[in-house]
Amino acid sequence: MACRGTIKASPNFNASGDAEVLYKAMKGLGTDEDSILQLLTDRSNAQRQEIKATYKTLYGKDLIDDLKGELGGKFETLIVALMTPPIAYDVTLLRNAIKGAGTDEKVLVEVLASRTSHQVKDIVAAYRQEYDADLEEDVCGDTSGHFQRLLVILLQANRQTGIQQGNLESDAQALFKAGEEKFGTDEQSFVTILGNRSAEHLRKVFEGYMKLSGYEMEESIQRETSGNLRDLLLAVVKCAKSVPAYFAETLYYAMKGAGTDDDTLIRAMVTRSEVDLMEVRSEFRRLFACSLHSMIKGDTGGDYRKALLLLCGGDDA
Known part of the structure; x- marks a missing residue:
């Protein structure tokens, strides 16, 4: 499976050379934030762990402690997140x-x-x-x-694998009876089916549900449930359909409107950077008619913005 992340292992990797660059960037008066962010966003997480170990060997100091001592705010949070396995x-x-x-x-x-x-x-x-x-x-x-x-x-973590042909019809029926057909929702059916079936199986069940009810699964959940349970059911359904689309939406709503939810922005960018951020970017473009890159650019500032844009890895304008 090809890596759909924006961050890949650096080909000519040299842990001691990198450790030295970071040490020099933090030594003396003032910090060279640019060198730090350029280097760390251009290495895979596994390489960052090697740099961390080498740094301690060479300088007898903990790299993360040093970074925390030199950086601040959201930029520090982002860099520490990148340094964590x-x-x-x-x-x-x-x-x-x-x-x-x-x-x-x-x-x-x-x-x-x-x-x-x-x-x-x-x-x-x-x-x-x-x-x-x-x-x-x-x-x-x-x-x-x-x-x-x-x-x-x-x-x-015991989800079934593959599609259980025998259950497709009955699962769709059970969800329909538990939701749209019934006054008051039988949440237990939703919880059991959505929690235990594979993503491929659920996608087929959602098609069957649509035929029975005339509604998308998400629409019914929005109407029939509320609060944390609704949020979790929606997340499970969206991830069964497409994890990259789920994260595109997560990123969009973290930045939309007044104030940015930086915790969510950092979390999503860091955790998807080596997994599927290329796909998240294309889903973002498809769903919101603007690029992830342009939204980050308009919503953040300083070294924090620079580092996020490097993680984003390009503009799909």
């Missing part, structure tokens, strides 16, 4: 979403709806190792109702 980054996001003041449901929804079963299993294991705690228990302590049930199902 992907699974460790997801683990930290989830931990902060649960353990901070109040629960950040948006992060729980985005991470658990969009990651593959394999990634979720790795996240659960890494969370236990890092915090000596059970992610499912922590999530349950902070959530309730059908929202909690669907999160727990997603955390099991």
Whole structure:
């Protein structure tokens, strides 16, 4: 499978050369932010980990601590995110979403709806190792109702694979009976089917649902449910249809209107940069009639903007 990310491993990689560039950029008076952002957005995450290890070997200092000491604000948040291994980054996001003041449901929804079963299993294991705690228990302590049930199902990471021909009709019927046909919604059917079937299977079920009800799955969810459960069901449905389109939408709404949701912007750009950001960009262009590049440019500033544009990797104007 070809990498559809915007960030790829640098071909002539030299960890000690890179470590030296970063060291010099931070040494003495003033910081050369440009060198830092140019270098780190041009290396893969695996290469950044090598640079970090080499930096400690050469200088006896922790690269992330040094970066935090020299940089500030959103730019620092972005650079530290780029320096964190992907699974460790997801683990930290989830931990902060649960353990901070109040629960950040948006992060729980985005991470658990969009990651593959394999990634979720790795996240659960890494969370236990890092915090000596059970992610499912922590999530349950902070959530309730059908929202909690669907999160727990997603955390099991036991989605079926392929299309279960025998269930296509009955799944579509069950969703129709639970939603449009019934007064008050039987959320449990939605939760069980959307949480356990494969993306390919669900796409077929949504077609069947449309034939039965005359509605897109998303329209019915919008009408029949509310709050966090609605957000999670919508995210699961959108990710089953197209993960890149889901992230294009996530990025658009992070920047649209007054004020930018920088946490979401950073999270989406960093986590998709080596996965499918090229596809996210083309979905963005298709859905919103402007390019991701131009929206970032108009919505951010300074070194933070420069780094985001380098991650974006080109304009689809």
